[in-house]
Amino acid sequence: MEKFLCPVFDEAFSSWIYRCIKGSPVVGLMLGNIHVRSAPAKFIGEVRYEDPDFDLRSKFIRFCRKELSIDDDVLVATTSRMGGSLLPWSARRLYCSECLSRDIADGLLPAWRKSWCYVTSAYCSVHHIELSYFLGHEGLNKGWAAFAVEANRIKEPPSSKVFRIWQSDPVHSTKNEILKKVSLWLDESFSQSDNLALRQRLECFEFVLRMFLQSPTTQHVGGVAWHITHWGRGGSRLGRYRYSFIHSLRMGVIEAKINERVCAFVLAAKVFSIVSDEDVGVMAEAMRDFYYYFSLSRFELGRRSATFGCRQDYAYVIRKLKSYPLARSPGFMDFLMGIQSEEVR
Ligand SMILES: [Zn+2]
Numbered sequence: 648m649e650k651f652l653c654p655v656f657d658e659a660f661s662s663w664i665y666r667c668i669k670g671s672p673v674v675g676l677m678l679g680n681i682h683v684r685s686a687p688a689k690f691i692g693e694v695r696y697e698d699p700d701f702d703l704r705s706k707f708i709r710f711c712r713k714e715l716s717i718d719d720d721v722l723v724a725t726t727s728r729m730g731g732s733l734l735p736w737s738a739r740r741l742y743c744s745e746c747l748s749r750d751i752a753d754g755l756l757p758a759w760r761k762s763w764c765y766v767t768s769a770y771c772s773v774h775h776i777e778l779s780y781f782l783g784h785e786g787l788n789k790g791w792a793a794f795a796v797e798a799n800r801i802k803e804p805p806s807s808k809v810f811r812i813w814q815s816d817p818v819h820s821t822k823n824e825i826l827k828k829v830s831l832w833l834d835e836s837f838s839q840s841d842n843l844a845l846r847q848r849l850e851c852f853e854f855v856l857r858m859f860l861q862s863p864t865t866q867h868v869g870g871v872a873w874h875i876t877h878w879g880r881g882g883s884r885l886g887r888y889r890y891s892f893i894h895s896l897r898m899g900v901i902e903a904k905i906n907e908r909v910c911a912f913v914l915a916a917k918v919f920s921i922v923s924d925e926d927v928g929v930m931a932e933a934m935r936d937f938y939y940y941f942s943l944s945r946f947e948l949g950r951r952s953a954t955f956g957c958r959q960d961y962a963y964v965i966r967k968l969k970s971y972p973l974a975r976s977p978g979f980m981d982f983l984m985g986i987q988s989e990e991v992r
């Protein structure tokens with residue numbers, strides 16, 4: 648009996664292993680009850696998982712490799728990665744509902760894609776739709792679990808007025824167009840990872856995303872993208888954190904679901920001049936009464952993103968942004984000046 652299934656294009660290693668376990672009794676027997684290992688992290692209540700998709704040193708990959716004698720070509724194909732920062736394993740919850748449905752139509756168990764695992768993941772460039780966010784657990788079977796959620800979802804119109812506008816045209820189609828442009832812009836950096844300028848451009852984009860998505864905490868008001876869903880998710884979340892400014896920058900992009908993420912993408916696209924003000928104009932006009940940040944100038948966006956608790960935080964952000972050559976381009980300078988204006992004040 649054939650031991651392995653063929654990996655789906657762009658499939659993550661752990662997803663492929665899960666499908667092999669389900670598709671082959673031999674692999675099922677050999678891997679037994681394999682799981683992704685974790686360890687308690689620095690902060691109370693946090694758990695840090697190994698990376699079973701991209702880290703060849705992880706126990707998960709080493710164990711599978713040893714038990715199954717996986718071919719090097721297959722290993723490279725399923726664990727190779729693009730440039731840019733990965734989300735931690737437990738936060739890899741973004742998926743394309745069309746990709747999962749397509750797998751089922753092809754007679755496969757739904758496969759989790761590698762391109763959904765990044766800080767900059769928000770859009771499926773195969774189906775031209777924004778990704779969805781999986782709320783279930785982070786087990787190996789999450790491709791199947793996410794598909795089950797999609798299949799059982801009752802298609803109701805969004806309950807609040809702001810989300811009705813957010814999910815309907817013209818806002819919906821405009822944000823899709825913007826996401827498409829951002830995706831092409833990012834692909835250029837991904838495909839030329841040895842190009843230093845493009846790599847720095849990507850790092851700079853990620854940093855601005857982190858600013859827009861900074862976690863609201865007891866000390867910091869948080870990034871402007873969270874305002875689309877009123878402070879993230881309520882008081883307990885705010886009370887839980889006594890994190891530093893830098894930690895809240897790290898956490899926000901990990902905890903953001905799809906709407907905050909898309910919001911941050913649109914704002915970043917404006918700051919980086921990937922889209923014009925006119926491109927964002929339709930969204931700005933339609934959302935104006937609920938979320939006015941789309942209509943702000945780059946300078947004003949910078950000013951609203953200056954959420955520092957102290958001078959060291961300010962110095963950190965400015966030092967970081969100025970380290971990117973892109974920071975000298977005119978549009979980006981406006982954003983930077985907006986941030987600096989808050990310190991000057
Ligand atoms: Zn897709």
